[in-house]
Amino acid sequence: MNQPLLEAINLSRTYKLAKGSAGKGKAFRHALIEMNLSINTGDRIGIVGESGSGKTTLVRLLLGLDTPTSGSVEFKGQALISGKMPWLRKDVQIVFQDPRSSLDPRMKISEIIREPLVCLGIDEDHDARIDEVLDSVGLERAMRDRYPHELSGGQRQRVAIARALAPRPGVLIADEPVSALDVLVRDQILELIAQLTDKLGLTLILVSHDLSVIARLCNRVIVMKDGAVVESGNTREVFDRPAHEFTRALIGAIPRLPESL
Numbered sequence: 396m397n398q399p400l401l402e403a404i405n406l407s408r409t410y411k412l413a414k415g416s417a418g419k420g421k422a423f424r425h426a427l428i429e430m431n432l433s434i435n436t437g438d439r440i441g442i443v444g445e446s447g448s449g450k451t452t453l454v455r456l457l458l459g460l461d462t463p464t465s466g467s468v469e470f471k472g473q474a475l476i477s478g479k480m481p482w483l484r485k486d487v488q489i490v491f492q493d494p495r496s497s498l499d500p501r502m503k504i505s506e507i508i509r510e511p512l513v514c515l516g517i518d519e520d521h522d523a524r525i526d527e528v529l530d531s532v533g534l535e536r537a538m539r540d541r542y543p544h545e546l547s548g549g550q551r552q553r554v555a556i557a558r559a560l561a562p563r564p565g566v567l568i569a570d571e572p573v574s575a576l577d578v579l580v581r582d583q584i585l586e587l588i589a590q591l592t593d594k595l596g597l598t599l600i601l602v603s604h605d606l607s608v609i610a611r612l613c614n615r616v617i618v619m620k621d622g623a624v625v626e627s628g629n630t631r632e633v634f635d636r637p638a639h640e641f642t643r644a645l646i647g648a649i650p651r652l653p654e655s656l
């Protein structure tokens with residue numbers, strides 16, 4: 396049986412907006428509309444779409460951080476119930492867009508990385524594991540005692556990656572992992588994610604509004620617009636023969652094709 400690792404089945408999420416925020420009466424935002432997506436072990440899947448297309452909504456549902464309005468998410472064939480699946484929280488980890496807001500400013504780096512190990516009850520020497528993941532993201536062990544504000548943006552994102560990898564997940568989700576960073580460090584962080592994905596054999600779900608970022612790291616791509624998939628397939632093929640006008644526009648916005656495709 397070839398069961399997908401992670402599956403979205405007719406997944407929808409509608410947000411109720413506060414009265415008056417969009418005209419009279421109750422307003423709704425259909426952030427995700429009947430989405431179907433199947434992710435296999437070892438996939439490197441890119442999710443691309445303009446701002447507001449529903450990418451983060453999808454990711455939160457895949458992680459069980461949010462409950463769908465209708466439809467479901469299955470992990471290894473088991474329906475996911477939000478907040479109730481600690482084993483899923485160990486297996487699927489996320490790196491968010493902005494490490495300034497995703498890292499607690501009052502915690503030392505070692506405590507930030509230790510937190511998931513404690514919360515998930517991981518039975519190994521936490522201090523040794525913290526050193527190990529610091530090494531693997533290219534940070535000196537002396538960083539353990541620093542606070543996030545003492546680090547550069549790129550270093551902070553390395554800490555976020557270290558924290559995500561500490562519990563040894565099989566799946567790494569990265570939601571716009573470089574869009575809050577200086578242009579100069581973006582490449583280094585993408586390279587690090589690529590290296591770690593290879594080395595650890597991770598299944599990667601990479602979200603970006605930038606198709607060139609996806610092209611560099613992912614073999615499959617899903618193009619989203621207004622809460623729905625408008626196109627999907629092998630990254631190279633989508634690049635070479637974009638079927639949808641919107642995908643052509645995204646490709647047109649890239650100065651030149653990345654060479655590592």
Ligand SMILES: Nc1ncnc2c1ncn2[C@@H]1O[C@H](COP(=O)(O)OP(=O)(O)O)[C@@H](O)[C@H]1O
Pocket residue numbers: 410411412424425426444445446447448449450451452453
């Ligand atoms: N908590 C929320 N309440 C109301 N609307 C929301 C909420 N979160 C997201 N949205 C709306 O849902 C749509 C999709 O948002 P999001 O998934 O964040 O898109 P993306 O990550 O692609 O930029 C947008 O129109 C956004 O304004």
Ligand SMILES: [Mg+2]
Pocket residue numbers: 450451452570571
């Ligand atoms: Mg988003």
